[in-house]
Amino acid sequence: MQFNLAPTAITDGYRLDPHETVGSTNALAIEHGQAGDPGKLWVVSDRQESGRGRRGRAWSTPAGNLAATLLLISDGELKHAATLGFVAGLALSDALEAVAPGVAVSVAADGGSAQNGGRFELKWPNDVLAGGAKMAGILLESALLDHGRAAVAIGIGVNVVTHPEDVPYPATSLKALGARCDAGSLFFALSDAWCTAFRQWDEGRGLDRVRRRWLERAAGLGSEVAVRAGGRVVRGTFDTIDEECRFVIRESNGDTIAITAGDVHFGAVASASAV
Template sequence: MTFSLGLKATSAGYRLAAYDQVGSTNVEAMARARDGDRGSIWFVTSEQTAGRGRRQRAWIAPRGNLASSVLEVLEVAPATAATLGFAAGLATAAALQKVSVEAALRAGSQGLKYDLKWPNDVLVGGKKLVGISLDAEAVGNHLAVVVGIGTNVVGAPEGTPTPAISLAALGVQIGAEELFSSLSDSWVEFLGIWDNGRGFGEIRRRWLDCAAGLGQAVAIKSAGSTIEGTFDTIDERGCMIVRTSAGQLVPITAGDVYFGAAASVGAA
């Protein structure tokens, strides 16, 4: 089976660059933007050898996993582009829900619940299934935004800050190609809802409905300091709002997030 766009993505004019193996789909996408490509185009492989996730951490993707990046060239401010990650999380969860339900029906088992961890990960049972990253760079009068989505289809890395899991380990027997086709269609839907940031209110509402750890104890480690409290909500900019024990509402823009019992470990 080979990679192909879904029907919605094809109708919306998306293009596809598929690789048998590549260092990083994100790097390929941004290089294309620097060369003048104005999107919209997906870069995809089932074996990535030099991928990077959020905060430049290595992202291990053995053959059979899905490494995908979409390039969109937009007329938005960087702060607005940052909220696109929440749409990406919703699009990925929707695609996973579709293919896992279909796989469950074939196998006679139940589907899975997918949770969204701030800012961009997709979890199952508290374990990381998908990592999402955003890169942005000015190209002329526009902003090239690359959304990288890495999904553990057949295997998951060990020793990660958040324990990881794969679809195969969850009993979902699908291929990276099937998942990608669904993802490319789901992306069209949620990019349309996001609407260059104008629809972030609706994206925010839907994201909070799927949010991992909402209302739970949380610790965020960033730049050598730790903020502890309760995950209260996300604001109109996508910041995590933490309510401290003193009742103060603190906006968080970045950091490593630990929930529940792990919050006390993360704060240590």
């Protein structure tokens, strides 16, 4: 698979480290950072053998799918860097729209359309859905370096030509939806879309704009939701994400709860007695 950076990415100083096969693009990116790489480096492959998702879950990347990680070196607070997952979600949804303009999707059981009808929805905190079915996941990891710096790895895995069948949630791929793009063309579009979204984020100063754009594409906004967090299940309506990008649930009594981390379920799954 041939991978190339978009001209905008090259102009903005990004570099490329392509591989036919990797263990984990996130792990390799962190290794580069610890070895002194200055950052703005994309580590990319269309096959990943030991990828992982949130909370150590496995993320399979068979040949033909996309595994890409952007290494950034942060000199500031990691609190701001933690919101880069929302920047990545916006960039990826823009890239998907660019490479699959004719794809139509239907709504799956555990999803719901974005508020403004987008075909690729953003599910808090780190998934991209197509009609309620998971198409991509985003994972942020970091490692402390010397002089108060940190290596931040923004991992993006996309089901391009295949998707898992043996998972407890709906999943899909670009190929299953009729798109003809490959991992290389998707990465090219992603490297371009990232530049726009990252400039809007502006070292965290533009987070409110990112947050508002993210909400325009949010899956399940205003719908019934259940979140497993901290050993309990919180139920209510998905109200918004707040200024810190926490997931805000409005309970039946009108009170709101801000969730920092948890597993989100919509629709039929949220209505079940247990999550």
